[in-house]
Amino acid sequence: MTIQLHCFGESGNCYKAALALQLAGLDWEPVFVDFFNGAARSPEYRAINPMGEAPVLVDGDITLSQSGVIQQYITDKTGRFGGASQAETYEVLRWVLWDNHKFSSQAGMTRFLMNFLPEKHRNADVIEFSKGRLKAAYAVLNAHLEGRDWIVGDGITNADLSCCGYLYYPEPFGFDRADWPHIDAWLTRIAAQPGWKHPYDLMPGRPSDRGL
Amino acid sequence: MTIQLHCFGESGNCYKAALALQLAGLDWEPVFVDFFNGAARSPEYRAINPMGEAPVLVDGDITLSQSGVIQQYITDKTGRFGGASQAETYEVLRWVLWDNHKFSSQAGMTRFLMNFLPEKHRNADVIEFSKGRLKAAYAVLNAHLEGRDWIVGDGITNADLSCCGYLYYPEPFGFDRADWPHIDAWLTRIAAQPGWKHPYDLMPGRPSDRGL
Numbered sequence: 131m132t133i134q135l136h137c138f139g140e141s142g143n144c145y146k147a148a149l150a151l152q153l154a155g156l157d158w159e160p161v162f163v164d165f166f167n168g169a170a171r172s173p174e175y176r177a178i179n180p181m182g183e184a185p186v187l188v189d190g191d192i193t194l195s196q197s198g199v200i201q202q203y204i205t206d207k208t209g210r211f212g213g214a215s216q217a218e219t220y221e222v223l224r225w226v227l228w229d230n231h232k233f234s235s236q237a238g239m240t241r242f243l244m245n246f247l248p249e250k251h252r253n254a255d256v257i258e259f260s261k262g263r264l265k266a267a268y269a270v271l272n273a274h275l276e277g278r279d280w281i282v283g284d285g286i287t288n289a290d291l292s293c294c295g296y297l298y299y300p301e302p303f304g305f306d307r308a309d310w311p312h313i314d315a316w317l318t319r320i321a322a323q324p325g326w327k328h329p330y331d332l333m334p335g336r337p338s339d340r341g342l
Numbered sequence: 343m344t345i346q347l348h349c350f351g352e353s354g355n356c357y358k359a360a361l362a363l364q365l366a367g368l369d370w371e372p373v374f375v376d377f378f379n380g381a382a383r384s385p386e387y388r389a390i391n392p393m394g395e396a397p398v399l400v401d402g403d404i405t406l407s408q409s410g411v412i413q414q415y416i417t418d419k420t421g422r423f424g425g426a427s428q429a430e431t432y433e434v435l436r437w438v439l440w441d442n443h444k445f446s447s448q449a450g451m452t453r454f455l456m457n458f459l460p461e462k463h464r465n466a467d468v469i470e471f472s473k474g475r476l477k478a479a480y481a482v483l484n485a486h487l488e489g490r491d492w493i494v495g496d497g498i499t500n501a502d503l504s505c506c507g508y509l510y511y512p513e514p515f516g517f518d519r520a521d522w523p524h525i526d527a528w529l530t531r532i533a534a535q536p537g538w539k540h541p542y543d544l545m546p547g548r549p550s551d552r553g554l
Contacts, residue, residue: 196440202432227439231446235443235447
């Protein structure tokens with residue numbers, strides 16, 4: 131049975147799950163969530179996910195949300211991306227949590243505030259504060275990747291698939307690959323994986339659909 | 343061998359790990375991280391955790407950071423708090439990730455900005471924005487806890503031990519238990535667990551030590 135992923139192209143959190151499905155070579159298809167027209171707040175969608183978040187994975191009787199949970203499910207199903215030992219498993223989880231706590235959470239919000247929120251609602255102080263926190267996070271990731279191909283161990287894991295979630299998008303949010311050479315090389319490495327696609331090519335929905 | 347937890351009382355992230363150790367009945371002791379005097383940025387501490395974060399657990403040869411990883415380690419070691427089935431395991435992880443992404447991350451930062459950052463550096467717009475995001479998160483948690491004793495299944499899990507991390511602190515950050523009756527009852531339930539202690543009683547370090 132084809133796995134369905136409820137998702138939309140603009141969401142880096144959706145991309146984390148979609149990219150894991152894609153690189154694992156699973157039989158899956160995206161189901162468009164028209165987030166910017168309020169679809170995630172509809173009663174139909176709330177029945178799938180009461181939190182109103184995307185992505186949501188549906189695989190037969192199983193319905194899962196939170197990109198990190200979907201990645202863990204893919205790991206349990208395929209043996210991929212979870213780390214090669216117990217120590218690596220903890221290290222992968224560490225980076226997935228760090229990403230959720232300090233990195234993608236900030237990147238996604240900052241990109242939203244700078245690009246998708248109507249201009250009259252944008253607050254320069256909030257944006258600058260978020261960009262400052264993000265800069266500290268880029269520095270942590272860039273330093274960690276010096277001398278390494280992957281965040282954990284000798285191959286791509288959910289740590290990489292989580293942390294890269296927002297970093298291929300073209301919209302400005304204070305991130306320039308040229309500023310962070312080890313992140314830049316690592317993003318090139320991920321993009322060279324068989325089956326890799328840019329978020330706007332992997333999932334339906336992009337800003338130009340909304341005239342942006 | 344006694345497990346050591348590098349931690350400090352003001353940190354809800356440290357509390358999540360300390361409370362899991364405590365309620366699991368493990369033999370552990372806190373090691374004070376003098377965070378507000380820069381100890382987490384010292385070379386000695388960076389050798390334990392290059393990210394400079396607390397908590398860090400040391401159990402013999404094993405060193406782990408990120409509260410969610412430490413909780414998972416305690417679950418693996420004791421069989422406690424991880425959920426009663428595979429479905430519950432995913433659901434616990436979902437809430438731990440949600441907490442890291444949307445809840446404790448915001449609560450910790452807002453409390454820091456409102457109480458521990460010198461007043462001249464405080465920005466009212468940033469604080470209001472953070473409080474607004476937190477309010478949406480309280481609503482999600484409060485609604486989920488209506489008619490439930492615990493976030494997942496029939497007993498206390500890492501989902502509870504993660505989401506409660508900042509909610510017992512007295513310093514203001516826009517949270518009033520009286521506003522959220524289901525959260526309030528659940529916090530009372532957690533506090534009734536054998537061995538439970540308030541964060542300032544479980545770990546060394548509290549604002550009054552610094553004259554606040």
